[in-house]
Amino acid sequence: MxxxxxxxxxxxxxxxxxxxxxxxxxxxxxxxxxxxxxxxxxxxxxxxxxxxxxxxxxxxxxxxxxxxxxxxxxxxxxxxxxxxxxxxxxxxxxxxxxxxxxxxxxxxxxxxxxxxxxxxxxxxxxxxxxxxxxxxxxxxxxxxxxxxxxxxxxxxxxxxxxxxxxxxxxxxxxxxxxxxxxxxxxxxxxxxxxxxxxxxxxxxxGREEAIAFLAVQPVGLIWGVGKAFEAKLAQDGLKTIGQLQRMDEAELARRYGSMGLRLARLARADDRRAVNPRHEAKSIGAETTFNHDHADLATLRPILRTLSEKVSGRLKRAELAASTVTLKLKSTDFKLRTRNRQLADPTRLADRIFRTAEELLARETDGTAYRLIGVSVSDFADPRLADPDDLVDPIAAKRAAAEAAIDKVRGKFGREAVGHGLTFRSED
CATH class of the missing domain: 3.30.70.270 (Reverse transcriptase/Diguanylate cyclase domain)
Structure with a gap:
């Protein structure tokens, strides 16, 4: 049939x-x-x-x-x-x-x-x-x-x-x-x-049941309402979307700013966002959680180098460059630290990502033991603008050429065919 x-x-x-x-x-x-x-x-x-x-x-x-x-x-x-x-x-x-x-x-x-x-x-x-x-x-x-x-x-x-x-x-x-x-x-x-x-x-x-369906749902179902904000709304006596539906939009905006406007509109099934085929990830990153906590720079550096190479590889495969490097660290007590640096020119090189993240890491190795380390890049740019010749660091061009040669070998024989000296160390 x-x-x-x-x-x-x-x-x-x-x-x-x-x-x-x-x-x-x-x-x-x-x-x-x-x-x-x-x-x-x-x-x-x-x-x-x-x-x-x-x-x-x-x-x-x-x-x-x-x-x-x-x-x-x-x-x-x-x-x-x-x-x-x-x-x-x-x-x-x-x-x-x-x-x-x-x-x-x-x-x-x-x-x-x-x-x-x-x-x-x-x-x-x-x-x-x-x-x-x-x-x-x-x-x-x-x-x-x-x-x-x-x-x-x-x-x-x-x-x-x-x-x-x-x-x-x-x-x-x-x-x-x-x-x-x-x-x-x-x-x-x-x-x-x-x-x-x-x-x-x-x-x-469907349209006919949308308002009634939402009315009995918890406020946490609304896009953008995380656990902390959901707790804040609960303290204010707002636990269901139906309660938001009965509130004036201006009052919600007065209480919660732009998020209040979002609450008012989504609670009433009003979402005007179009499906955007050009939607892209805002960042590319890699991270790892250790089996044992680490506090010293000597142990963390090779791990950071490996992660930087992964991020660089993903940038190159996506045909992108990035202008911001972010370091992510999570301590033993699960407290999160993020540090970032804006680059003068966009990059796609593992060497440059690593060196930038390494400088950020050096400032955070203050005796704190970490259970997780990660590095990511954002603020994407045209790869043709990436990594111009550096007059201040003339050796950078040689490092870039060496990285290009490594990429070529890995593309032919696999990732394990050649590596950086730092990454020969154990990664935990």
Whole structure:
């Protein structure tokens, strides 16, 4: 049975065979219980697509023996959970949880260190499939993106809802991971919808029920409301979005400034942000958490050098340069320090990133023991403007030439083919 070609009457369809449906129950064509049903189904065009337990799903795809086992993607006992599969989540394991807590909750879990290069590659495959459907794809991270399918019905022969269901099926079949889709009339609600029915979800929030749906939700559901601000709102007696809906916009702005205006508008389902296909990451970085705390510069320098090389490599692959270098440190008591420096000219060189971050690090090695170190770059610029000849440091040109030679060797023989002297030291 063919999928409906017009959005005007679409209110229900089968997510497995895409046949039209008439109401709750099972699909009359294939018997599947996975029906998408909503009175506005044919009129909504803004979607948020989120991969399900992305890193863990890829590892299970690549090693079928892990299929029925709890799986945690993360570092050593001093690290944190990057992703946990849904079996591990049943035991209470969550992203960003310290590994020792995760393993206490789920000691039988298989632990695999992240393979970001592999995950980024899969993310790009999924992104390419998205861009076959619409040019209006706004990446949020390697495993999630917004899509605007307005005006695509004639191109694909189906309303956006069915196009998205077909896309989800294709990702699962061709790439081997599953996704959840949230469909609505703006980005705020589409993002909320995609979290409603994971994994393999397909949730819809329409215009008619948006205000009532939001009214009973906690204020923390609003984009931009973190734990600290949520606590502040609770102190002021504001715990639900419905309470915000009943407040005057001017009063919220008086209390909370620009964030008050955001609260007032999003509480009323008013989100005017367009899906922006030119959305780019604001920074590129790398960090590591140690198994044992470190306080001395001699130990931290080689680790910082390795991280700087990773950041440089990502800049070069993205064909970008950056004008600001930021050092990130987390002490034993979990206090965070960030220090940054604006460069006179943008760079993409590991040597320059490292030397800048090293100067910042030297000022912070005051006896404090650190459990994490990271370096990132931001304020992106055209790579053609990067790293001009330095009259003050004439040796810089030789270092840049040496780095270019190293890049060429690594491109041919792999990253381990050649390294900097500093990085021969143990990285913990």
């Amino acid at each position: 063919s999928a409906p070609s017009s959005s005007s009457t679409l209110t229900a369809f089968c997510r497995d065979c895409l046949a039209p449906a008439r109401g709750p129950g099972r699909c009359r064509a294939c018997g599947s219980p996975r029906l998408a049903i909503h009175p506005e189904l044919g009129r909504l065009t803004i979607a948020h697509v989120d991969c399900d337990a992305f890193y863990a799903s890829i590892e299970k795809r690549d090693d079928p023996s892990l299929a029925d086992k709890p799986l945690i993607i993360g570092g050593g006992r001093r690290g944190v959970v990057s992703t946990a599969c849904y079996i591990a989540r049943i035991k209470g394991v969550r992203s960003a949880m310290p590994m020792f807590k995760a393993l206490a909750l789920c000691p039988e879990a298989v632990v695999i260190r992240p393979n970001m290069e592999k995950y980024v590659g899969v993310g790009r495959q999924i992104r390419a499939l998205m861009q076959e459907l619409t040019p209006l794809v706004e990446p949020i991270s390697i495993d999630e993106a917004f899509m605007d399918l307005s005006g695509t019905e004639r191109l694909h022969g189906t309303p956006p809802a069915i196009t998205l269901a077909r896309f989800a099926r294709r990702v699962e079949t061709e790439i081997g991971v599953t996704i959840s889709v949230g469909l609505s009339f703006n980005k705020f609600l589409a993002k909320i919808a995609s979290d409603q029915d994971k994994p393999k979800g397909f949730s819809v929030i």
